Amino acid sequence: MSVPAIAAVAPDSAPSGKPELDDAQFLRVERLTKRFGEIAAVDDVTISIHKGEIFALLGSSGCGKSTLLRMLAGFEAPTAGSIYLDGQEISGLRPYERPINMMFQSYALFPHLNVWENVAFGLKRHRQPRNQIAAQVDRMLTLVQLKPFALRKPHQLSGGQQQRVALARSLALEPRLLLLDEPLGALDRKLREQTQFELHSIIKKVGVTCVLVTHDQEEAMTMADRIAVMSAGRLVQVGAPREIYETPTSRFVADFIGTVNLFNGVLVEDEVDHCVIESPVGRFFVGHGITGVKGQRLSVALRPEKIEIGTQPPARTDVNCLQGDVVESAYFGATSLYRVALRDGSRLQVSVPNAERHGQVITVGTQVYASCTPDALVVLVN
Amino acid sequence: MSDTASVAGRLESAPKEGRSLLLRWLPGGWGRKSVIGIPYLFLLLFFSLPFFVVLKISVSETEGVHFKDLFDFADGTLTLRLKLANYIFLGTDPIYLDTYISSIRFAAITTVICLFIGYPFAYFMSRARPTLRPVLVMLVSLPFWTSYLLRIYAWKGLLDDHGVFNNLLLWLHLIDDPIKMMYTPFSMTIGMVYTYLPFMILPLYGILVKADPSLLEAAGNLGATPWKAFWLITVPLSKAGIVAGSMLVFIPTVGEYVIPELLGGPQTLMIARVLWDEFFNNVDWPMASAVAVSMVGLILLPLVLFNHYQRDTRLR
Numbered sequence: 253m254s255v256p257a258i259a260a261v262a263p264d265s266a267p268s269g270k271p272e273l274d275d276a277q278f279l280r281v282e283r284l285t286k287r288f289g290e291i292a293a294v295d296d297v298t299i300s301i302h303k304g305e306i307f308a309l310l311g312s313s314g315c316g317k318s319t320l321l322r323m324l325a326g327f328e329a330p331t332a333g334s335i336y337l338d339g340q341e342i343s344g345l346r347p348y349e350r351p352i353n354m355m356f357q358s359y360a361l362f363p364h365l366n367v368w369e370n371v372a373f374g375l376k377r378h379r380q381p382r383n384q385i386a387a388q389v390d391r392m393l394t395l396v397q398l399k400p401f402a403l404r405k406p407h408q409l410s411g412g413q414q415q416r417v418a419l420a421r422s423l424a425l426e427p428r429l430l431l432l433d434e435p436l437g438a439l440d441r442k443l444r445e446q447t448q449f450e451l452h453s454i455i456k457k458v459g460v461t462c463v464l465v466t467h468d469q470e471e472a473m474t475m476a477d478r479i480a481v482m483s484a485g486r487l488v489q490v491g492a493p494r495e496i497y498e499t500p501t502s503r504f505v506a507d508f509i510g511t512v513n514l515f516n517g518v519l520v521e522d523e524v525d526h527c528v529i530e531s532p533v534g535r536f537f538v539g540h541g542i543t544g545v546k547g548q549r550l551s552v553a554l555r556p557e558k559i560e561i562g563t564q565p566p567a568r569t570d571v572n573c574l575q576g577d578v579v580e581s582a583y584f585g586a587t588s589l590y591r592v593a594l595r596d597g598s599r600l601q602v603s604v605p606n607a608e609r610h611g612q613v614i615t616v617g618t619q620v621y622a623s624c625t626p627d628a629l630v631v632l633v634n
Numbered sequence: 635m636s637d638t639a640s641v642a643g644r645l646e647s648a649p650k651e652g653r654s655l656l657l658r659w660l661p662g663g664w665g666r667k668s669v670i671g672i673p674y675l676f677l678l679l680f681f682s683l684p685f686f687v688v689l690k691i692s693v694s695e696t697e698g699v700h701f702k703d704l705f706d707f708a709d710g711t712l713t714l715r716l717k718l719a720n721y722i723f724l725g726t727d728p729i730y731l732d733t734y735i736s737s738i739r740f741a742a743i744t745t746v747i748c749l750f751i752g753y754p755f756a757y758f759m760s761r762a763r764p765t766l767r768p769v770l771v772m773l774v775s776l777p778f779w780t781s782y783l784l785r786i787y788a789w790k791g792l793l794d795d796h797g798v799f800n801n802l803l804l805w806l807h808l809i810d811d812p813i814k815m816m817y818t819p820f821s822m823t824i825g826m827v828y829t830y831l832p833f834m835i836l837p838l839y840g841i842l843v844k845a846d847p848s849l850l851e852a853a854g855n856l857g858a859t860p861w862k863a864f865w866l867i868t869v870p871l872s873k874a875g876i877v878a879g880s881m882l883v884f885i886p887t888v889g890e891y892v893i894p895e896l897l898g899g900p901q902t903l904m905i906a907r908v909l910w911d912e913f914f915n916n917v918d919w920p921m922a923s924a925v926a927v928s929m930v931g932l933i934l935l936p937l938v939l940f941n942h943y944q945r946d947t948r949l950r
Contacts (some may be wrong), residue, residue, distance in 0.1 A: 253793055267934045347854040360852035373866075374856030425856065 278303035278337075278461055279324075279429060284333035286319050293319040295485035296333070301478075306455060306462045308476035310469060312508075316485035317465045321431055324463060325354045337429060348377075353427035359418035359433040361406040367393070367417050368402040374425045392420040395454060412443050419451065423458055430455065432464035436471055448474050469509050473497075481505050503632050506553040513556065513600050514632075519548045527631060532596040536572050539626030544633060551632040556603035558628035561590060561614065566623040573623045576600060578616050590614060592622055669789030685930065691718050692923035701920075720924035729908070730925065734932060736903040740819070741887040744826040745834075748883045749876065751827070752834035756875075757868075759835070762841035771839065774832050786825055786896050793821050793897075824895040833886075834879035841875030842868070868891050881940045885933050905929050 279301040286294040294316040298304070301307045309317040322328040324335060326347035335343045342350055353374070361370050375385040393399045396416035406414055422430060435451060436444045452475050455462050466472050470626050473480050473493040480490045481504075489496060489505045500506035503514060517531035520542055529536045529552055536552050544550065560566065566573055579599070580591035585606070592600040602622055614620060693716040694701040706713045707714065724730045759770045777785060792798045793815040800812040815821050845868060853863035869876075891906035904927065912922035 285662070313701075325851075325855055327854075348857045348859055352855070354855045356848050356852055358846070358848055360846065360848040362849060362852070362867060373853070373858075377857035377862065421856070 275303040276300060278305075278338055279463070280336040281320075281324075282334050282336070284320070284323060284335065285331045286316075286323060286328060287331045292316075292331075292485050294323065294330075297485070297487055299480060299487065299490065301461060301463065303461055303503050304459055305477045306452070306464065306475055308472035308479045309463065309465045309482055310467070310472040310479050310508075311482035312467055315482040317467075317482050318433065319485075320482075321354075321433055321463065321465045324429070325352055325431055326350050351425075351427055352429045352431060353422040353425055354431035355418045355422040355435055357437055357552070359406075359414050361414060361417055361421070363406055366403050366405050367398060367409070370406065370417055371420045371424050373421065378425065388424055390418045392424045395458075396420045397421070411439055415439065419454065423454075423460065425458065426458075430462040432462060434466055435464060436468070436474075437466070441632075442546065444471070446550060451475065481508060499630060500553060500632065503553075506630070506632060508627065511556055511601060511603075513554045513559075515552045515554070515598075517550060517552055518545055519544050519550060522546065526626065529631065532538055533575055533594045533598060533600075534572075536629055536633050537626045538629045540631070542604055542631050542633065548633075553630045553632055554624060554628060556589070556601040557587075557605075559600070559602045559622050559624050561592070561602050561604060561620050561622050562612075563614065563618060565621050568623075571623045571625055572629070573621055574600060575619070575621055578614055578620055580615065581616055590620075592620060638686055640948045652874075670872070672711070688923045688926050691919055692720055692927050694920055696920060720921050721928075723921070723923055724928060729926075731851040733903045733905050733908050734928070737888050738932070740823065740826070740902065740904065741884050741890075744830060744887045745880050745884045747823070747827045748834040749880060751881060752831055753876075755831075756838035756842050759839050760845070767843065770818060774835050774839075777832065782829065783892065783896075786829070786893055789821070789825050789828065789897060790816065793824070807830055816897070819898075819902050822894055822898040822902045825893040826890060827895060830883040830887060833872050833882040837878040837882065838872060838875040841872045845871060877940060881937070885937065888933055889929055905932075 262488050276482045277300045281297055281299045284294055285292060290526060291481060297316075297320060299307075309320060311317045319328060323330050324344075326342075326345060326349075330343055333343075334341055337351070342352075363375065365373065368389055371389045372385050374543075375388055380388070389402075390399070393402055396419055398416055398420065400412060401409060404599045406417065409417065415435070419435075436447055438449060448471060464472075464475060466475075468605075476493065478490060478492055479496050481488045481496060483504055489501050491499075496505060497598045498513075500509065506512045506514065515529075515533060515536070517529035517530045517536065519542070520535075521528035522541060525539070527538050527541055527544075529538060529550065531552065538552065542550075574592075574594055576592040576594045578590050579593045580589075582589045583606075588604050588606055590602045590604065594600055594604060600622055660950065669855040690704060691701060694704065695717045696702070699833055704714070704716065706715065755774075759767060759774070762770055790797070795812040795814065795816065797816070799815065800809075803809045804812065832933070849867050849871070850860075850863050853867050854860065858866060889906050890904065891910060894902050894907055895910075898907075906929075909922055909925050909929070912918050912925055916922075
């Protein structure tokens with residue numbers, strides 16, 4: 253993109269004379285807090301977001317993710333803390349002074365303007381020459397493949413097309429930061445899967461730094477380079493999708509992302525390369541050490557797809573093995589799900605890929621051995 | 635096999651055919667037609683018929699206190715006699731033309747003032763706390779609870795030479811002699827604005843309260859100042875309310891009689907007063923009818939424009 257950057261900088265704020273900061277701190281949110289009366293919607297949040305990164309705020313409704321996003325856009329004033337964009341403090345700027353554009357959950361397309369005028373809206377506000385506006389709108393509509401629809405009004409477009417207009421409009425000003433509020437929330441499931449990848453590739457092509465808010469973990473995982481899981485206004489864990497899923501640091505994250513079997517237990521042995529946990533369902537040998545005290549109460553997390561199940565005891569001896577009875581089974585096509593009643597009455601969820609067309613079928617009531625490697629287990633201290 | 639299939643097909647389609655036969659008998663459905671028909675019937679009985687009677691009188695020749703028939707059938711010839719003298723007189727005597735123009739001018743001024751007061755009024759109502767909004771709507775319509783005549787009379791007490799305002803100004807020594815406010819265009823315009831303001835506020839409020847706040851946020855996000863966002867988003871999207879409110883104020887004020895009669899003076903020429911004079915002082919019914927017909931035409935024009943515009947917005 254060779255169009256001059258249209259940075260909406262407040263007339264009274266001098267351009268920052270600082271040398272360009274480290275790209276790892278392109279967007280820096282520092283101890284940001286927002287209170288509505290007694291309730292802290294966002295509670296002392298600190299994040300650094302890299303230049304060009306797609307960063308997802310993931311959490312259930314009411315966790316503060318939208319409030320955080322609205323503070324970045326300038327629609328809510330923080331109670332405390334600051335926001336730096338490229339080294340420049342922006343928390344005091346009005347929304348229209350920030351070089352940040354947002355795609356709204358409802359798209360917020362102007363119903364009385366056509367697609368072309370919607371995309372040109374921001375460019376006109378920044379007093380660009382007429383031919384530059386036309387060229388930029390043209391480029392944006394080409395990017396989202398909506399050129400033939402330029403003269404349509406928003407209500408004459410499908411949901412997916414409206415979403416692309418909203419994207420084109422928020423990218424037209426070449427913002428330094430793009431905010432996406434539940435970008436796929438208004439689309440139906442089938443369209444969502446397809447759009448997910450399209451949206452990701454457009455954002456990466458443009459190279460804009462992006463913060464997106466979602467309650468859908470699948471959306472966060474496919475779209476984002478890093479995910480921050482939020483709960484009650486705080487960041488619970490920040491990391492790459494794989495990290496969040498495979499090595500959750502808390503019961504909350506393990507439970508929130510995907511399905512998980514959680515066992516309470518007591519630490520009985522703790523070495524550098526392994527630890528042993530005694531639980532009501534048996535003893536777990538975990539393939540990583542923790543820095544804990546013997547006798548400490550903690551949890552063990554085990555993903556359903558990391559368990560092998562069979563009617564015979566496992567041949568290997570270096571695995572953890574639990575015995576129980578199948579009480580429920582469900583066939584999903586690609587996978588089958590079994591619920592196994594363990595010796596203390598708790599249920600173990602096991603997901604088995606249906607690799608063979610006529611593979612083994614385990615019926616309800618069968619006694620089974622569920623086994624997992626030491627590496628499959630994750631110890632959660634909190 | 636194919637036989638049974640076709641039989642089944644016929645059996646299935648039989649009730650459909652039955653229904654379509656019924657629909658052919660009662661096209662569009664009688665229930666729907668009669669419901670839509672009620673207001674049409676009302677308009678036919680209480681607007682169209684009286685209007686045609688007045689129209690007929692306006693082109694009739696008088697014979698004492700009777701009106702001659704328009705149609706005359708004699709010697710195998712049907713003659714239609716239309717007396718257009720009244721209309722020609724309307725066009726030639728400047729008093730009528732001046733009055734029409736004056737009526738439209740006062741109505742337009744009233745409409746513009748109502749819009750300027752009513753828009754911010756409706757805007758702040760629509761931005762008030764949701765729990766407060768019904769109270770505000772009730773307050774706007776509260777004046778309707780007392781008689782309209784009484785409220786117009788009340789303005790007399792306020793604007794009179796020895797009324798509340800003049801006494802207050804005299805008491806404050808801001809003026810030495812009372813200001814002449816009653817029986818002027820000023821007092822009449824105040825009365826009309828005061829009376830018709832709710833008709834401007836309520837439709838505007840109805841539109842503005844439904845406005846999507848995220849549109850304004852989106853405009854701000856794209857670099858529009860709040861003032862720009864108001865002009866580029868809020869105002870265009872409330873156009874339907876502006877048009878509806880303006881029509882609701884303009885149309886009745888053109889033909890307003892009571893307010894000019896009570897608060898107006900010699901400078902406030904209004905068509906309804908001329909109409910009253912023709913009917914009851916001059917007892918020239920054909921002339922009065924001609925004035926009335928012209929007035930209806932005058933009011934019908936904006937109404938037609940309004941309807942046309944509404945159809946446009948619906949298509950949009």
